[in-house]
Amino acid sequence: LDSRPGLEYVDIGGIGEWIMNRGKIPVVEYKAFAKQFNPVKYDADQWVQLAKAAGMKYIVITSKHHDGFALFDSKVTDWDIVDATPYGRDLLKPLAEACRKHGLKLGFYYSQAQDWNHPGGAAAGGHWDKAQDGSMDEYIRKIAAPQVREILTNYGDLAILWWDTPVDMTKERADMLLPLIGLRPGIIVNNRLGGGYHGDTDTPEQHIPATGMPGRDWETCMTMNDTWGYKSYDQNWKSVETLIRNLVDIASKGGNYLLNVGPTSEGLIPQPSVERLQAVGKWMQVNGEAVYATTASPFKSLPWGRCTKKLTDGGATLYLHVFQWPSDGQLLVPGLRNKVTGVYLLADAGKKALAAESVESGVSIQVPSAAPDPICSVVVLKVTGNLEIEGTVPAQQPDGTIKLTAIDATCHGQQIRYESGPERDNIGFWLDPSEWFEWTVKVAQPGKFAVSAEIAATGSGSFRIVAGDQSLQAKAPNTGNYGRFQQADLGELKIGQTGKVSIAVKAIPEGWQPFNMKSLTLKPAP
Numbered sequence: 001l002d003s004r005p006g007l008e009y010v011d012i013g014g015i016g017e018w019i020m021n022r023g024k025i026p027v028v029e030y031k032a033f034a035k036q037f038n039p040v041k042y043d044a045d046q047w048v049q050l051a052k053a054a055g056m057k058y059i060v061i062t063s064k065h066h067d068g069f070a071l072f073d074s075k076v077t078d079w080d081i082v083d084a085t086p087y088g089r090d091l092l093k094p095l096a097e098a099c100r101k102h103g104l105k106l107g108f109y110y111s112q113a114q115d116w117n118h119p120g121g122a123a124a125g126g127h128w129d130k131a132q133d134g135s136m137d138e139y140i141r142k143i144a145a146p147q148v149r150e151i152l153t154n155y156g157d158l159a160i161l162w163w164d165t166p167v168d169m170t171k172e173r174a175d176m177l178l179p180l181i182g183l184r185p186g187i188i189v190n191n192r193l194g195g196g197y198h199g200d201t202d203t204p205e206q207h208i209p210a211t212g213m214p215g216r217d218w219e220t221c222m223t224m225n226d227t228w229g230y231k232s233y234d235q236n237w238k239s240v241e242t243l244i245r246n247l248v249d250i251a252s253k254g255g256n257y258l259l260n261v262g263p264t265s266e267g268l269i270p271q272p273s274v275e276r277l278q279a280v281g282k283w284m285q286v287n288g289e290a291v292y293a294t295t296a297s298p299f300k301s302l303p304w305g306r307c308t309k310k311l312t313d314g315g316a317t318l319y320l321h322v323f324q325w326p327s328d329g330q331l332l333v334p335g336l337r338n339k340v341t342g343v344y345l346l347a348d349a350g351k352k353a354l355a356a357e358s359v360e361s362g363v364s365i366q367v368p369s370a371a372p373d374p375i376c377s378v379v380v381l382k383v384t385g386n387l388e389i390e391g392t393v394p395a396q397q398p399d400g401t402i403k404l405t406a407i408d409a410t411c412h413g414q415q416i417r418y419e420s421g422p423e424r425d426n427i428g429f430w431l432d433p434s435e436w437f438e439w440t441v442k443v444a445q446p447g448k449f450a451v452s453a454e455i456a457a458t459g460s461g462s463f464r465i466v467a468g469d470q471s472l473q474a475k476a477p478n479t480g481n482y483g484r485f486q487q488a489d490l491g492e493l494k495i496g497q498t499g500k501v502s503i504a505v506k507a508i509p510e511g512w513q514p515f516n517m518k519s520l521t522l523k524p525a526p
Contacts, residue, residue, distance in 0.1 A: 016262070017229035020067050020116050027117055027131040030067065034084040042267025044094035048102045050269065054277035055284030055291070058105035060162050060258060061095060063151050065109075065229075068117035068143075072154070076146040079117055096155040107160025108151045110144075112177055113169045113194060118143045123168065136168060140176050152183040161189045162203075169194025203258075208246065210407055210420035212253030212296055219256035222246065224273055230262040237272045240279040241375045247280065247291065248321045248376055252306035254296035283373065286347050290319035290378045298387050301407065304331065305376065315341065315384040322379060325371035331379060333363040335390040338383035346378035354379070393500060395442040400524040402441055402449070404503065406517065409437045419516075424483060426456070426518040433507035439520075443501045448494050449522035456485045459513030465520070466504045470494045473508070476515040485518050492525050 012023040020030050051059055064070045070080035071091040082088055092108070099106040115121025119134030121143065127133075152158065161181065166174075174195025181189055191199040202218040212218070224243070227234045238246075243259070250257045261273045284291065294308035298318075305323040309316050315338070322331065343354040343365055355366040363381070371377045396402050406426045411417050413435025419428040427437050451465060457476040465472045474490035495501060505517065 015229070016227045016231035016234065017065055017067075021126050024128040026129045031079070031084070031117065034069065034079075035086065037081075037085045037265055038087045039091070039263070039265060039267030040087065042091065042094075042263075044091075044098040045101070047095065047263075047269065048098040048104055050274065050277055052102050052104060054281040055288055056104065056259075057292075058107060058159060059095070059099060060107035060109055060160055061092065063092060063108040063110050064115075064147065066111050066114040066116055066165070068111075068115040068121060070147065072151060074147055074150055076143055076150075077118065092151070092155055100156065105159035106155070107162055107188070108155075108158060109162040109164060110148055110151060111164050112140070112144045112148070113164075113166050113173075115139060115143065137173065137176075140173055145176050145180065148177055148180050149183065152180060152187075158184055158187055161187055163190055163192040163194075163199075166192050166194025171195035204255075207420070208249050208255075209253065210425055211418065212255060214254075218254070219258045220246075220250050221258040221260065223260045223262075224276060225262075227262055228260055230264050230270070235272075237276070240276055243276055243280055244283050244375050245323060248306050248308075251291045251294055251308050252297040252321065283375065286373070287376070287378050290321065290346055290380075294319065298389055299335070300391070302334070309387075312382075315382065316387055318381040318383065319346070320365075320379040320381055322367075322371065322377045323375075325377060326367065329367055329369055331365040331367050332359075332361060333365065333381065334361055334392045336363045336383070337388040337390060338385050340381065340383055342380070342382040344380050345372055346380050347372040351380075356381070393440050393442050396444050400445045400447070402443070402503075402522040404439045404441065404520045404522075406519065409439055411435070411437045424516075426454075426485070426516040427505075428482070428516040430507070430514045430516070433509040433512040436504060436506040438502050438504035440500050440502055443495055443498050445524070446495045446498055448492055448525040450525045451490045451493050451520070451522050453488055453490060453520045454485045454518035455479070455488050455515050456482050456518075457513065457515035458482060459515070461513035461515050462508040462511065464506050464508060465490065465493055466506060467493055467495045467501055468497060470496070476513070482516050485516075493522065495522075 012019050014022040048059065063072055068079055072080065073082040073090045074080045078084060081091055096106055116132065118139055119132060120136045120139030122132035123136040174193050174197055177193065178197065181187060188201060189199045190201050190203050192203060193199060200217060202213050202216045204218065204220050206222055208220050224238055225234045225236045247257045261269050263269050290308055294310055297307040298309060299307050304326065306321040308319045320333065340356045340363060343356045344351040357364055365379060367379065394404060394408055406418055409427055411427065413432060415432055416427065416430045416435040416437060419426060451472060455476050456479050458478065458480060460478050461476050463474060463476065465474065470493060472491050472493040477486050477488045479486045
């Protein structure tokens with residue numbers, strides 16, 4: 001909100017914690033608002049107990065964000081909670097004490113490369129006020145590095161240092177900060193320092209990588225509504241169902257869930273956040289075993305939900321997280337070939353055995369007619385031996401439609417690959433026209449099909465869709481952006497055989513222009 005004299009209050013668009021930048025608020029005017037910041041209702045013990053009850057194992061708090069304001073007593077600037085506000089007390093110390101008391105790990109977020117208040121700090125993050133003039137190198141040397149030293153030495157045993165937005169962070173600038181990590185041996189640092197340093201963990205933001213991040217530890221950081229900080233009129237809250245299923249989805253891909261809350265200026269966690277955290281905690285009390293200390297799913301995809309696993313001596317425990325409970329009472333675990341030694345519902349304290357049998361398509365489990373939980377019910381499946389899972393092949397739908405998605409495609413080449421992210425869930429990096437991708441599908445109803453695809457492109461590259469000895473030539477629509485997908489009708493293709501059929505997508509090299517493909521759909525033609 002813009003409260004400058006002579007101006008009416010206006011809604012400054014965008015996420016709340018970027019309001020200074022989005023509104024181009026002068027430094028002196030922004031600083032004046034600190035006199036109104038008095039979080040007298042802040043209770044660190046309550047915060048930590050809420051996090052623990054929700055099932056969280058660690059907390060990361062923003063020690064300083066892009067507006068340069070420190071929530072701790074910094075000796076290198078007076079732009080902090082102690083010197084600039086009527087509250088006058090360090091907010092981080094009681095949180096550190098509460099985390100130690102209740103057994104949670106503590107981490108600090110620190111914005112090292114953007115600081116819109118200290119001279120030189122705004123060079124990377126936008127510049128709109130002469131008060132921001134200065135050298136970024138001097139800012140890092142005189143503000144950022146000393147403050148990082150402060151947060152690493154004044155709060156006890158920290159578990160995580162969380163950098164952010166490494167704009168213009170050269171190796172030389174990063175090297176001013178990197179040695180400070182040695183002050184806390186064993187501390188985990190993320191991948192956002194800059195300067196070519198990858199850190200210990202990757203940090204996909206506001207999305208869940210469709211295939212996880214193999215070979216890397218990672219956590220998805222995500223808001224409960226649309227804002228990281230507090231924004232009074234942002235009521236676009238994620239449902240409890242979404243939060244629980246996000247948690248399960250992330251765990252099934254080998255990651256952690258760093259779920260954000262944005263406290264009010266009084267120091268209170270908003271009630272909608274409290275209610276959602278309590279609901280997640282209630283689910284975790286029953287199902288936490290299927291999340292904690294588990295590893296990624298051995299299945300490429302599952303039609304009814306997700307899977308997490310724990311390897312055991314001589315076998316494995318598979319936790320089947322069922323989102324869509326089977327109406328016929330039969331839960332099929334596709335492609336599983338291991339011998340089953342036990343099956344039961346995690347919600348059943350008595351661990352009553354469920355019937356299971358090996359069938360041609362996998363393992364079929366007989367489950368009760370009603371799901372134990374409307375959001376996600378967990379079936380525990382114990383097996384012996386090294387996991388043996390046959391790849392599943394997409395099949396025609398009962399109406400004859402064949403729907404093929406990017407994640408199920410096999411890519412052939414050095415660069416072409418599946419990619420995921422915001423607005424992305426597609427085959428991409430198709431820079432070399434000699435590379436290609438394909439699906440193998442079970443065809444029960446051959447015939448003529450109308451073919452369409454979800455495509456995003458900045459040109460109009462030509463390509464062929466090949467099924468057996470039949471092919472269809474088509475052109476990608478120019479959507480103007482590699483993330484702007486459009487459903488394009490491509491023509492008709494005949495499939496003459498039943499059984500397993502390869503459907504391939506291959507470039508026509510002459511005048512080749514890359515494109516991304518999200519899905520390919522074949523519908524029976526009249």
